[in-house]
Amino acid sequence: MxxxxxxxxxxxxxxxxxxxxxxxxxxxxxxxxxxxxxxxxxxxxxxxxxxxxxxxxxxxxxxxxxxxxxxxxxxxxxxxxxxxVGMMFQDFALFPHLSVAQNVAFGLTKSRRAERAARVHELLTRVGLAHYADEYPHALSGGEQQRVALARALAPRxxxxxxxxxxxxxxxxxxxxxxxxxxxxxxxxxxxxxxxxxxxxxxxxxxxxxxxxxxxxxxxxxxxxxxxxxxxDRAAAAFFSDLNVITSSVHNMMAATPFGEFMTPGLPDGSLVDIAIRPQHLKIEFDRNGHAPSATPQNGMPARGRVERARFMGDESLVEFRMEYDGSLLKATLPGVFLPKPDTPMWLLIRRDRCLVFPSTHSDSIAAS
Structure with a gap:
């Protein structure tokens, strides 16, 4: 078939x-x-x-x-x-001189009156606006107007x-x-x-x-x-979320960073790569008398930074760190309220399985030392 x-x-x-x-x-x-x-x-x-x-x-x-x-x-x-083909736009494009029901029925001129009325009632019921059938668009909220526009666009099937x-x-x-x-x-x-x-x-x-x-x-x-x-690529990754980016050079199919080495298969020695990590994938541990947490295969090596600023964003906290290895700024997001004071030293680890490695094409990248 x-x-x-x-x-x-x-x-x-x-x-x-x-x-x-x-x-x-x-x-x-x-x-x-x-x-x-x-x-x-x-x-x-x-x-x-x-x-x-x-x-x-x-x-x-x-x-x-x-x-x-x-x-x-x-x-x-x-x-x-x-x-x-039906179309919906951001301005809804409803006819102000027609009622809600008349707006929905606008594209049904070839239907019989009873069929037209039944289709209008069906769609207005589906979008929860049957009780507004005789109202005019100006009397509706933006969300209600959007639902009328949807019903009108769907009316001709x-x-x-x-x-x-x-x-x-x-x-x-x-x-x-x-x-x-x-x-x-x-x-x-x-x-x-x-x-x-x-x-x-x-x-x-x-x-x-x-x-x-x-x-x-x-x-x-x-x-x-x-x-x-x-x-x-890096631009595609950045379109979906904020990124922390560290740039390093390739040697023997590996790129060294303060957080450990990353594999770079297929890239020639000397080429630059961007290692990108989203803020939610940074792990934070308190600095206890200067003792670094142990490196692990999952989190790599820790790198120390000091809190630059911390802000509560509603359902998460955004913390920015000034890194000791080169003075660059890395951002971390954590669920709930986490607001350490500026200049507080902390260790950062990165989820290696969440890192993204791209050939470097950006001049604003931070080179790893």
Whole structure:
């Protein structure tokens, strides 16, 4: 039995503006019921890719397929309204002169009145707003407007939902709940979702697959766990979290640091490498009369630093250390309240199994002595 094609597939999409490739040979696919996040900084080509898929912009090269059928290349183009693609934007784009029910029903002009009313009621019930059917958008909160926008986008039963930073206008306290509610509704509908965001936390929370973009190109793709734990380069690692970085040179496939040696297979002698460790993977021990804790295979050698500053961040504490070996600054995060006084000496150890080793490409790295 032949495998069903992806609900959405784009192949080798390129878009140029003034000779500059804003989208550069991008390919991806999204299955029914799957959420794929296009993740990257502003200007990396995410929204342009979305606009091309929606049909409001045109690629210079490449092809777009829906359910295995070609809908757009450089010669043939199915108009946007016939692509079975829904769209949600960060400003919700609700019609202020229409009621909530009328907004949701807007794309159902081809349905009979009874069918239209039933679909509107079904969706407003699903998003918890059936009692607001006769209200107007201005009377609703931002979170409620977002749910109306979701119901309106889903009303025609699109096979694909394109979402461009749809939660960025919401209060932080509401955002997680609204994201979870939206994701649940989209999964129930079996919609293939392509979500654009510049927030790694949002991508990790919502995505089945993350596609990381940089300068118009796809630099890495995969499940959130793999993207976080096996980033393709230092820039990808830094996009998902803060990093402490120590730079060292390679000798006999090893790089020496104050925390011990790290393997660098495949790199020639004399080349520089960045050893990156996330703040939550630093281990801290008190300095007891200058006696260093014992080195272990898991934590390597200890290195001593003095507290520069400590701050409570709500559910964790951030402590910055000025390291004695070269005066560099390393950051550690610890759960709960941990606020040692400035200049307190402490020993730091690193989780060797959590360290990431990359060829060095950054001039701001701290060289190990």
């Amino acid at each position: 032949a495998e069903a094609p992806p609900r959405l597939e784009i192949r080798n999409i390129t878009r140029q503006f003034g000779g500059r490739k804003v989208v550069d040979d991008v390919s991806l696919s999204v299955a029914p019921g799957e959420v794929t996040c296009l993740l990257g900084p502003s200007g990396c080509g995410k929204s342009t890719t979305l606009r091309i898929i929606a049909g409001v912009d045109m690629q210079n090269s490449g092809e777009i397929y829906i359910d295995g059928k070609l809908i757009c290349d450089t010669q043939f183009r199915v108009p946007p309204e016939r692509r079975s 699109p096979g694909i939902m394109l979402m461009d930073e749809p939660f960025s206008g919401l209060d932080n306290r509401l955002r997680d709940d609204i994201r979870d509610e939206t994701l649940a509704v989209l999964k129930e509908e079996g919609t293939a979702v392509l979500l654009v965001t510049h927030e790694p936390e949002e991508a990790m929370r919502m995505a089945d697959q993350i596609v990381l973009m940089r300068d118009g190109k796809v630099v890495q793709r995969g499940a959130p766990y793999n993207m976080y734990n096996a980033p393709v």
